[in-house]
Amino acid sequence: MGTLSTTGPHRLDPAIDATLHAAAGRVRAVAGERVGAMVAAALRRTLTDTVTIGADGSAFVITGDIPAMWLRDSTTQLTPYLRFLRECPPLADLVAAVVRRQLACLDHDPYANAFNDGPTGAHYDPEDVCDDPHVWEQKYEVDSLAYPVTLAHRLWRETGRTDVLDDRTHRVLRTVVDQLRAEQRHESSPYRFSRETDIPTETLARDGRGTPVGFTGMTWSAFRPSDDACTYGYNVPANLFAAQALRAVAEIADEVYRDPALADDARGLSCELVDGVTAHGVVPAPAGSPAAGRPMYAYEVDGLGGVLCMDDANTPSLLSLPLTAPDVLDDEVWRATRDFVLSPANPYWFTGTVAAGVGSPHTKPGHVWPIALAVEGLTGTPEDRVRLLRLIADTDGGTGRVHESFDPSDPTAFSRPWFSWADSMFCELALAVADDAGA
Known part of the structure; x- marks a missing residue:
C-alpha cells in the first residue's frame, strides 16, 4: 500500500500530503493563519503519529495518549479524511486498512471496545474478568459495533471498492445483527463486566449484569460512548446510531452479498430499535428547559420507568444525531432535544467566563469538551x-492542540494533552466552515 511505513517515523504518501496541504489551505483562506496551522498539524499528526501498518496490511490506530485501538475512536479519528476518498486513492487505501483491522477486532470479540496491537496482554486493568491478551478492555458499547459498519459502508459508497467486503466482513455483519438482537433481551445474555473499583461508573451492578431492564425493543448497552457505565441499559443515541448502521448492513447485504436474509433481518431490527425509541425513549422536556413540555429524546431509559434526561459530549450523543443517525431520527423531536441539551436544564451543560458547552461525567465537573463544541457547530448554522x-x-x-476537556473559565486547565479524536473533530468543523464559504 505504501501509505505509511511500518516502523520508524511515519512518512505520508505524496498524494496524501498534497491533499492535506490543500485542505489546510482552504481553511487558512477563510479562518486565518493560526486556525489553518492548527488544522494542518492535526491532519498530519493523526496519520503520522497514531497509525501503524501491520504486516498483514491492516492499520492499527491508537487514541493519541493511550496505546490501544478503540473501535469508536479509530472511526471518528478518520472523519475529516473521508471527504477526500474519491480524489486520493492512497487515502482510501489507508481507510480500508483501518476497516480491515476493525472488522478483525469485531470478529475476535464483538463485546470488546478497545484492542491491543496483537496478543500483548496489555489491559486497562489486569484484574478485569476478561483476560484475553488481544483485548485492552471489554466494555460492551453498542457504538463499537455501529462505527466500523458505517465506516466500511462509507468507504464502499464513496469509492465503489468491495475488497474489504469479503467473507469475513459478511460473517461480521451477521454477528453484529445477531448480537444487537440478542441484547434486546439482556437478562439472558452471557455478557458480564466486573471490576474491583470504588468508581461506580467503572463497573456494572448485579455481579456484572448491569441495572435491571424491561423489554422495549431497543438493544442493551453496558457502557456509554464515554466508557462510563450506563445508568439505565437502553442508551437512546446509541440505539438510533445502531438503527442507522443496520440500514447500512442491509444495503451491503443486498448489493454486495446478495443475501436477502441478512438484509431483511437488518432492516427489521433497525425498525424495531426506532420503534422502541419512539415508544420508550421520547419524553416531555423537563421544566426549566427552553423545550419544556415538548417531546424530546431521553439519554437513557430502562423500560421499567427509569428515565435519564441529559447529554454527554461523547458521540453518538443526542446532539450528534443528525451526524450519526440522519435517516432514522425524528427531526422535530431532535430540535426540541437540541434546545434542551444546549441549556442549563442539561446537567452536563457548563458555562464559564470564556466558554459554554456540553461536558461529561467522565471528566472533572464543569469541564467543557471540544468534541461537543464541534458537534454543536456541525449540527448548527454556518454562523454557529x-x-x-x-x-x-x-x-x-496555548498548546496548539485540541484537548479532551477544559475549564471554561481557564482553558489552561485541561485533560489529556493529546486526544486525537478531538483533533479530528476540530478539523471536520474547520473543513465544514471552508465548505460553507465555498473555499
Missing part, C-alpha cells in the same frame, strides 16, 4: 460553525 471553530482554537490553553 464559525463561532465555535474560533472558540475551540482560542481555548487550546
Whole structure:
C-alpha cells in the first residue's frame, strides 16, 4: 500500500500530503493563519503519529495518549479524511486498512471496545474478568459495533471498492445483527463486566449484569460512548446510531452479498430499535428547559420507568444525531432535544467566563469538551460553525492542540494533552466552515 511505513517515523504518501496541504489551505483562506496551522498539524499528526501498518496490511490506530485501538475512536479519528476518498486513492487505501483491522477486532470479540496491537496482554486493568491478551478492555458499547459498519459502508459508497467486503466482513455483519438482537433481551445474555473499583461508573451492578431492564425493543448497552457505565441499559443515541448502521448492513447485504436474509433481518431490527425509541425513549422536556413540555429524546431509559434526561459530549450523543443517525431520527423531536441539551436544564451543560458547552461525567465537573463544541457547530448554522471553530482554537490553553476537556473559565486547565479524536473533530468543523464559504 505504501501509505505509511511500518516502523520508524511515519512518512505520508505524496498524494496524501498534497491533499492535506490543500485542505489546510482552504481553511487558512477563510479562518486565518493560526486556525489553518492548527488544522494542518492535526491532519498530519493523526496519520503520522497514531497509525501503524501491520504486516498483514491492516492499520492499527491508537487514541493519541493511550496505546490501544478503540473501535469508536479509530472511526471518528478518520472523519475529516473521508471527504477526500474519491480524489486520493492512497487515502482510501489507508481507510480500508483501518476497516480491515476493525472488522478483525469485531470478529475476535464483538463485546470488546478497545484492542491491543496483537496478543500483548496489555489491559486497562489486569484484574478485569476478561483476560484475553488481544483485548485492552471489554466494555460492551453498542457504538463499537455501529462505527466500523458505517465506516466500511462509507468507504464502499464513496469509492465503489468491495475488497474489504469479503467473507469475513459478511460473517461480521451477521454477528453484529445477531448480537444487537440478542441484547434486546439482556437478562439472558452471557455478557458480564466486573471490576474491583470504588468508581461506580467503572463497573456494572448485579455481579456484572448491569441495572435491571424491561423489554422495549431497543438493544442493551453496558457502557456509554464515554466508557462510563450506563445508568439505565437502553442508551437512546446509541440505539438510533445502531438503527442507522443496520440500514447500512442491509444495503451491503443486498448489493454486495446478495443475501436477502441478512438484509431483511437488518432492516427489521433497525425498525424495531426506532420503534422502541419512539415508544420508550421520547419524553416531555423537563421544566426549566427552553423545550419544556415538548417531546424530546431521553439519554437513557430502562423500560421499567427509569428515565435519564441529559447529554454527554461523547458521540453518538443526542446532539450528534443528525451526524450519526440522519435517516432514522425524528427531526422535530431532535430540535426540541437540541434546545434542551444546549441549556442549563442539561446537567452536563457548563458555562464559564470564556466558554459554554456540553461536558461529561467522565471528566472533572464543569469541564467543557471540544468534541461537543464541534458537534454543536456541525449540527448548527454556518454562523454557529464559525463561532465555535474560533472558540475551540482560542481555548487550546496555548498548546496548539485540541484537548479532551477544559475549564471554561481557564482553558489552561485541561485533560489529556493529546486526544486525537478531538483533533479530528476540530478539523471536520474547520473543513465544514471552508465548505460553507465555498473555499
